[in-house]
Amino acid sequence: MTDNLNQSHLDRRRFVKSMAAAGSVGLFAGCVGSDPEESEDGGVFVIATTDEVETFDPRQNQLAWYSSAAHYLFDSLLLQSPDGSEFEPHLAVDHPEEIDETTYVVEIRDDVEFHDDWGQLTAEDVEYSINWVLDPDNASPNQSNVAYIDEAEATGEFEVTLHLEYPSGLMDRSLAHMNAAPIVCKEAAEEMGDEEFGQNPVGSGPFKLENHDPSSSVELVANADYFLGEPILEGLEYRIIPEAEVGYVNLAQGDLHQSGVTEELLGEAEEDDDIDTYQLSNMDFQGFILNSLEGPFTDVRAREAVHHLIDYDEVLDAAAGSLAGRNWGHMPQETVDAWDFPADEWEENYYPEQDHDRAVELFEEAGVGTDFEVDLVMTAGEANEGRSLVLQNEFEEVGIDCDIREISTGDWLEALNQADYDITTYGWGGNDDPDGYYYHMFRDLQNDEGGMDDDVVGHSSIGYLYEGSRERGDDDVLEDLDRLDDLVREAQATVAQEERREYYVEAAEIVLSLYPVIGVYSAESVTGVHTNVQNYEPSEFGEQEAFNHWQEASIDE
Amino acid sequence: MGLLRYTIRRLLQLIPVLFGIVTLTFVMMHALPGDPVRLWLGTEPGQELADELIEAHGFDRPMHEQYVDYLVRLAQGDLGHSFVYNRPVVDLMWERMEPTLVVMGLSYLVALPVALGLGIYGAARHNRAGDHVSRFAGLAGISTPNFWLALMMIYMFSYNFGLLPATGYTSPFVDPVEAAVLLIMPVLTLATAQTALLMRMTRSSMIEEMREDYVETARAYGIPERKILLRHSFRNALLPLVTIVGLQVSTLLGGSVIVEEIFAIPGLGRLFFDSVIEQDYSVAVGVTLFFSTLFLIGVVLTDIAYAYIDPRIKYD
Numbered sequence: 001m002t003d004n005l006n007q008s009h010l011d012r013r014r015f016v017k018s019m020a021a022a023g024s025v026g027l028f029a030g031c032v033g034s035d036p037e038e039s040e041d042g043g044v045f046v047i048a049t050t051d052e053v054e055t056f057d058p059r060q061n062q063l064a065w066y067s068s069a070a071h072y073l074f075d076s077l078l079l080q081s082p083d084g085s086e087f088e089p090h091l092a093v094d095h096p097e098e099i100d101e102t103t104y105v106v107e108i109r110d111d112v113e114f115h116d117d118w119g120q121l122t123a124e125d126v127e128y129s130i131n132w133v134l135d136p137d138n139a140s141p142n143q144s145n146v147a148y149i150d151e152a153e154a155t156g157e158f159e160v161t162l163h164l165e166y167p168s169g170l171m172d173r174s175l176a177h178m179n180a181a182p183i184v185c186k187e188a189a190e191e192m193g194d195e196e197f198g199q200n201p202v203g204s205g206p207f208k209l210e211n212h213d214p215s216s217s218v219e220l221v222a223n224a225d226y227f228l229g230e231p232i233l234e235g236l237e238y239r240i241i242p243e244a245e246v247g248y249v250n251l252a253q254g255d256l257h258q259s260g261v262t263e264e265l266l267g268e269a270e271e272d273d274d275i276d277t278y279q280l281s282n283m284d285f286q287g288f289i290l291n292s293l294e295g296p297f298t299d300v301r302a303r304e305a306v307h308h309l310i311d312y313d314e315v316l317d318a319a320a321g322s323l324a325g326r327n328w329g330h331m332p333q334e335t336v337d338a339w340d341f342p343a344d345e346w347e348e349n350y351y352p353e354q355d356h357d358r359a360v361e362l363f364e365e366a367g368v369g370t371d372f373e374v375d376l377v378m379t380a381g382e383a384n385e386g387r388s389l390v391l392q393n394e395f396e397e398v399g400i401d402c403d404i405r406e407i408s409t410g411d412w413l414e415a416l417n418q419a420d421y422d423i424t425t426y427g428w429g430g431n432d433d434p435d436g437y438y439y440h441m442f443r444d445l446q447n448d449e450g451g452m453d454d455d456v457v458g459h460s461s462i463g464y465l466y467e468g469s470r471e472r473g474d475d476d477v478l479e480d481l482d483r484l485d486d487l488v489r490e491a492q493a494t495v496a497q498e499e500r501r502e503y504y505v506e507a508a509e510i511v512l513s514l515y516p517v518i519g520v521y522s523a524e525s526v527t528g529v530h531t532n533v534q535n536y537e538p539s540e541f542g543e544q545e546a547f548n549h550w551q552e553a554s555i556d557e
Numbered sequence: 558m559g560l561l562r563y564t565i566r567r568l569l570q571l572i573p574v575l576f577g578i579v580t581l582t583f584v585m586m587h588a589l590p591g592d593p594v595r596l597w598l599g600t601e602p603g604q605e606l607a608d609e610l611i612e613a614h615g616f617d618r619p620m621h622e623q624y625v626d627y628l629v630r631l632a633q634g635d636l637g638h639s640f641v642y643n644r645p646v647v648d649l650m651w652e653r654m655e656p657t658l659v660v661m662g663l664s665y666l667v668a669l670p671v672a673l674g675l676g677i678y679g680a681a682r683h684n685r686a687g688d689h690v691s692r693f694a695g696l697a698g699i700s701t702p703n704f705w706l707a708l709m710m711i712y713m714f715s716y717n718f719g720l721l722p723a724t725g726y727t728s729p730f731v732d733p734v735e736a737a738v739l740l741i742m743p744v745l746t747l748a749t750a751q752t753a754l755l756m757r758m759t760r761s762s763m764i765e766e767m768r769e770d771y772v773e774t775a776r777a778y779g780i781p782e783r784k785i786l787l788r789h790s791f792r793n794a795l796l797p798l799v800t801i802v803g804l805q806v807s808t809l810l811g812g813s814v815i816v817e818e819i820f821a822i823p824g825l826g827r828l829f830f831d832s833v834i835e836q837d838y839s840v841a842v843g844v845t846l847f848f849s850t851l852f853l854i855g856v857v858l859t860d861i862a863y864a865y866i867d868p869r870i871k872y873d
Contacts, residue, residue, distance in 0.1 A: 052831070054642045062597060139609045195643055214652045215823030216726060241724050241821040245708075249716045249723045410590035410836070 042222075042232035043555030045533065045546055046256040048247040049238050052215050055198035057189075058182035059133050059140045064429075070178040071544035072220055072236060073115075074203030077106055077126070077183070078176040082550050084338065084432050084541030087172035090549075091121070091183060091204075096171065101495075102150075102164040104171070110158045112227045114185040115208040121183065123154035128186035130162075138194075145170075145180035148493070166493045169500050170435060177543070206231045206547045215240055231547040232554040248528065251275060257533050257555065261526040263323050275528045280540040281334050284429040285327055285437055286319065286383070287520040288391065293464035295375075295422045296368045298472070303515035304352075305362035306423070309394040311354040316521040318386035324521040329508040330441065332522035334540070335432050339501055341508070350512035356398050363400075374402040377421035379412045384425040387520065391423070419464055426517065432541060434504045435492050442511055444485040462516040477514065484510045532556050560861065567857045575849060582845045583627060586838045587620050593640050593836040614640050627842070636846070637839030641832075646843040649828060654847075656726050657824035659736075660816065661809045663744045668751035669802070675752075676759020681786055683764055691756065698753025703812050707746045707819040714742065724821035743820045747812045751805055758801050762794035769793075795866050803859030810848045 049065045058070040071079075079090040089095060091112060096104035112121040130152035133140045148168035155161045164171075174180035188202035201209055206228065207220035218238040222231045241247045244260045251259035252272060261269045261277060269277050290297040290306060297303050316324050328336050328343040328351075336343045352358070363370055374395055378384040388404050395402035407415065415421050430436025444466045466485075469477040484507055491503035511517075527538050536553035538545055546553040594610045611617045615626070630637060636646040679691040715723035721742055729736035766772065767790055775785045814826035825844050832840035864870040 060643070136609065139613065198643060213823060214649070215827055216821070239725070239821070240823070242818050242827065243821075246711055246723050246819060246821065249711055253715060253719055253723065255722060408590065414590045 042234055043557065044219075044235040044237050045233050045258070045536075045553060045555060046237045046239060048241050048250065048256055048259040050240070050242050050244060050247075050260075052240050053212065053218055053238075056201035056209060056212075057184070057194065057198040058178040059129070059138070059142055059184065060194070060198060061179070062141050067177070067179045068543055069218075069238060070182060070203075071205065072207040072546070073201055073205045073209060074178065074182045074184060075112070075121075075205055076176050076178065076181060077108070078172055079548060080173070080176045080541055080543060082537065082539040082542030082545065082548075084334070084539070087176045088549055090176070091126075092175070096162065096175070099161075101167045104162045104164070105155070106160045106162065106175075108158045108160060109227060112204050113225050114188070114202055114204050115223060116202065118185045118188050118202050121185070121204050122157055123160045125186045126160045126183055127152045127154040128189070129183045130160075130181050132184075132189070133181065142180050142182075145174050145177075148174075167495050169492060169494050169497070170433065171495075173431075173433060206544065207236055210235065226547075228547070228549070232552055233546060236546060251528050251530065254530065257530045258538070259528055261528045263321050263526075266322070266526055269526070269528045274531050276531055277526050277528050278538050279323070279524050279526050280538065281325070281332050282429065282523040282525055283332050283334065283431050283436070283540055284427055284522055285330050285332070285441070285519055286324070286387075286427045286523055287327070287330075287425075288387070288423050288518040289426045289462075290516060290518070291419055291422050291424075291464060292462070292516050293419045293468040293471070295419075296372045297422060298468055299366035299368070300477070300514055301362045302366035302368050305359040305366065306391075307350075307515055307518060308352050308355045308359035308362065309398065310391060310518070310520075311394075312351060312520055315387045315390045318390045319383040320386075320521060320523050323524045323526065325524060327519045327522045329504075330511065330517065330519040331430070331434055331437050332432075335430075335434060335437075338432060339434060339497075339504070341434075341501075341505060346508065346512060350509075350515075354394075356394075360398050363398075370399045372400060374400060375420075375422045376402055376404045377412065377415050377424040378404060378406055379409050379425070380406055383523070388425060427523075434500075435488075438488045438504060438507055438511075439492050441517070442484060442507065443488045444481065447485055447489075462511070465514065465516045480510050480514065560864075563864075564857070564861060567860060571850070571853045571857070574853060575846065578849045579628070579631065579842060579846055580624070582842045583624055583838070584620075586833075586836065586841050587623070589836055592616055593838065597641065597835065627839075631846075636843040639832075639837055639840050641835050641837045641840070646839045649840060650825060650843055650847060653823055653825045653828050655728060655824075656822045657813050657817070657826060659729060660740065660743050660747060660822060660824065661806075661813060663740060664747040664751060664809060665802075667744055667748040668755060671748075672752045672755030673759055673798075675756045677763055677786065677791065679756070679760040680763030680767060680790075681782075683767075688760075691760070695753040695757045695760075698749045699757070701749065703746050703750060704815045704819060706749060707742070707816060710742045710746060711819070726820075726822045726824075743816045743822060746820075747809060747816050750812070751809065754805070755798065755801060758798055759794065762797050763790055766790035766794045792866070796863065799859055799862050799866060803855045803862075806852045806855035810852065 049069075051063055051065060053066055054063065055061055056070075056073065058067070058074055061067060061070065075091045077090060077092040078087040078095070080087050091108050093107040093109055096106045098104055106126070108121070108123060108126060110120075113119070114121055130146060130149060132138055133142045133146055134149060134151070136143070148165055148171070150163045150165045153161045153163065168174070183204065184197070185202040185204075189197045192200060199212075204227070206223050206226045208223050209218070210221040211217075211219040217240060220236040222234055224230045239256060241250070244262050245265065247259040248261055248265050248269065250256050252268070252275070254274065266277065269275050290303050292298055292303065297306065312326065316326065325333050327333070329341055329346050331341070360370060376388055376392060378388045392402040392404055412424070415424065428437065428441055430440070442462055445463050446466065466481055469481060487503045487507040487510070491500045491507070494500050494503065529536065529538065532555055534554045534556045535551050536546060537551065542548065542550070545551065592611065594607055594614070594616060615623055627637060636650070638644070639646055639649055642649060675691045675694070679688045682688045711723045714721040722739055725739050727735045727739055729740070763786075767786075772785055772790060775789060776782070810826075813824060814830050816822065817824040817826035818830060825847065828840060829844040829848075831837070832844065
């Protein structure tokens with residue numbers, strides 16, 4: 001999928017798993033049998049993950065957990081701080097220097113070596129890595145994240161010039177994350193070819209690949225020549241355990257150091273003196289989409305009516321219990337806070353109190369009354385089921401029949417393509433930048449280069465609102481929507497944060513006033529860390545958390 | 558007809574059956590809604606990228622063309638390339654074959670002697686306390702879903718008592734001791750239902766045989782009961798058991814998917830499960846073909862065993 005610039009866009013695994021309401025952090029969950037290795041020198045940090053690695057090449061990776069783990073094997077030009085507030089120079093000596101608005105120069109460190117004697121990391125490797133992702137022939141899923149770059153050019157042994165297609169407010173972010181511009185060893189990648197490089201990665205990160213037992217474990221060993229110094233930890237081991245609950249058992253047994261904790265097990269984990277728990281935002285959006293192409297919700301008043309039907313807190317509780325927070329302006333609270341968005345104002349204007357009488361009035365004004373049936377489509381999973389049942393109940397309380405249809409993920413994608421639903425449950429994983437939500441959910445896909453095919457799942461955004469308004473010749477709404485599309489595109493292509501903020505505030509108010517989606521909550525996950533892990537705090541923002549500029553973990557046995 | 562000719566004939570008969578299985582699996586996988594590229598990319602694929610991937614993997618071609626291509630490659634021993642892993646299916650299967658075969662094999666090794674022993678014991682103590690206990694145990698074993706049993710074992714032996722590791726796999730050819738510890742719960746989970754079913758079959762077959770006239774005659778001749786039971790009745794009771802043992806391969810294969818998922822065993826069951834979820838066609842068909850072959854070989858071996866056990870049955 002096209003995606004934004006952090007680990008948490010709704011990639012394939014997150015998407016499939018979220019449909020199953022796994023309810024765990026995605027990065028960590030699970031464990032295996034034998035004791036984690038222990039050592040006076042720092043030990044091996046053993047972490048559970050639910051999914052197998054499909055490729056170690058971060059340029060081809062689609063898994064959220066590996067986007068994060070790849071930071072241990074590869075480096076990026078910048079690195080996001082654990083509190084999410086800054087992007088620090090990493091391979092870069094300093095932040096990219098602006099020559100003009102579409103030309104930036106990045107000076108890179110001259111003391112970085114690739115693993116296993118593959119030589120020094122130079123500007124040529126950076127040039128190669130970025131241009132490889134940009135090359136459409138390579139079909140990299142990262143491509144859209146660096147699409148603002150026209151070309152990377154090595155203009156010195158340790159100097160790279162980035163020629164941009166257009167300025168981007170997301171440049172720092174893209175240069176910091178593995179799902180955009182990871183730096184690989186050019187010589188190794190060319191010599192091995194894609195398939196072999198995917199199994200034998202050559203990066204410059206603080207750890208290097210030691211062993212991979214398919215579907216079982218990934219072992220990394222400390223890179224003694226790392227440019228930030230040799231890690232205290234001897235190594236890292238990811239153990240692949242599909243069931244999060246089983247993973248927690250191993251954490252409780254002391255067989256590993258970090259694992260996801262499901263909501264059911266949270267109480268036990270909190271009572272365990274040997275486990276510290278961290279509740280982290282999933283940086284996502286969870287709610288419903290209303291079909292605004294056809295059916296009962298084509299009129300904005302009918303869509304607003306649905307917003308009056310529900311009690312947001314009740315929906316949140318039924319869907320996610322304590323592992324969620326309210327979502328404002330279709331962004332998680334962390335983003336709203338960081339950007340100082342007017343959440344109170346939005347709440348007052350666009351998140352009405354539950355009022356069934358007002359809902360019925362609005363249905364009447366929209367001309368649909370209450371004599372209709374709602375086809376509520378959902379995929380399997382407790383979170384989807386919980387929120388759907390609450391909404392069904394609200395409809396029925398005002399005399400509207402609502403059928404819940406549970407379908408497979410494949411059927412759901414088809415239903416989105418065909419607009420075969422009135423309301424559907426929906427989730428979108430973004431990041432801490434508003435672009436992660438607004439560009440992907442609210443732009444007009446028809447304005448993308450080459451447009452979109454009729455049968456494309458991109459309609460899961462509010463594409464149907466654009467399409468429906470055009471079909472109905474609803475000029476007022478179209479005017480708003482055109483402005484919305486301009487805003488989200490301009491916001492992405494604007495560097496100054498304050499200016500971007502203004503764009504997003506206006507965009508949010510347009511989207512909220514048209515009620516095409518019901519944004520209810522942002523999910524959270526709990527990860528448990530054994531207390532013998534020192535100087536380590538997981539973060540929803542930071543990468544390379546066991547060894548970076550801010551913290552260096554060790555195991556204290 | 559000699560054993561060799563019979564075996565060859567039976568193996569040749571497997572070819573059309575396997576062809577049917579491949580066809581059915583291929584059609585069923587392609588009949589699933591959605592396509593693997595969009596499932597892989599998520600809900601908002603860039604059109605250009607989606608088109609490139611769909612074309613590169615041939616998913617845009619008519620299904621019959623994809624099918625013919627697949628059959629041609631299969632005839633050359635090529636199970637295809639995984640869309641998700643970007644690797645040959647044969648490599649993926651080879652890496653994961655050992656754990657599945659080890660767990661299945663050990664389950665049989667546990668289930669067979671226990672089931673036969675309890676079955677014979679139950680028949681010998683027909684309608685007495687020992688028989689009632691073994692019948693109840695058998696009923697409980699058959700009625701217990703293996704996913705529930707697996708989770709309960711983890712809860713009891715790993716979480717509560719800390720006796721056994723909850724998950725993981727080590728090859729018994731590398732470290733037999735560690736492997737044994739890790740395999741106790743998965744093997745017992747998989748073996749429980751097999752044991753229960755085989756035990757009940759053994760018991761009922763044996764009870765039936767014990768009512769035959771030749772048993773009465775043997776008793777009249779003063780042959781010891783133990784000898785009658787083991788030398789005469791048991792051999793005659795084996796025939797239906799052999800049938801069940803052969804057919805149980807399919808149950809074990811199904812159970813292995815669940816057991817591997819819960820105990821995090823890196824086997825073919827998990828590979829199959831993931832490939833279906835991700836619509837990784839080549840992998841799903843490849844693993845199905847392997848499982849089917851295994852099952853059908855089990856059936857052929859059963860047929861061969863019939864004639865060995867019962868001389869009245871001829872290889873023709």
